[in-house]
Amino acid sequence: MEKKPVAANRRKFLARAREQLLETKTKLLGEIDSELQAERDGNKDEGMDTYDLASEERDREINFILSDRERIKLKQIDDALERLDDGTYGVCEACGLEIAEERLDAMPFSRLCRDCQQDEEREAKSQRSFDNERNAYRKIGSTDADDESA
Numbered sequence: 001m002e003k004k005p006v007a008a009n010r011r012k013f014l015a016r017a018r019e020q021l022l023e024t025k026t027k028l029l030g031e032i033d034s035e036l037q038a039e040r041d042g043n044k045d046e047g048m049d050t051y052d053l054a055s056e057e058r059d060r061e062i063n064f065i066l067s068d069r070e071r072i073k074l075k076q077i078d079d080a081l082e083r084l085d086d087g088t089y090g091v092c093e094a095c096g097l098e099i100a101e102e103r104l105d106a107m108p109f110s111r112l113c114r115d116c117q118q119d120e121e122r123e124a125k126s127q128r129s130f131d132n133e134r135n136a137y138r139k140i141g142s143t144d145a146d147d148e149s150a
């Protein structure tokens, strides 16, 4: 495997990838909205009387927690869109090889090729905080990359 110049096919693929990223972002923003709405409604039902005075503060707290979690996903999408602009999208940050298109289809904001990702995941297994990011991948990705690559 050697590094290739950006071929016409690849450029088409990248254009599609951009559209999909934008779609995913729109969908995610919609999901965040309805999640926040559901949380708010649920909490109002539960403790409107008890938490009357504090409810506004609680709302803000819930809002913060949720959007913080979702912000990780949004940032991954925005980063990918930025890299599409500067031409580094789809190029592995660790080894510089083009990331396989099927991998990018499954995980559109992947920054690493499969090999480098596996290296990183081996390290990440000792870091619980990375689990959240991997869950984010699964939630956004339309297909399960682990099954595909088996």
Ligand SMILES: [Zn+2]
Pocket: 092, 093, 094, 095, 096, 097, 112, 113, 114, 115, 116, 117
């Ligand atoms: Zn790599």
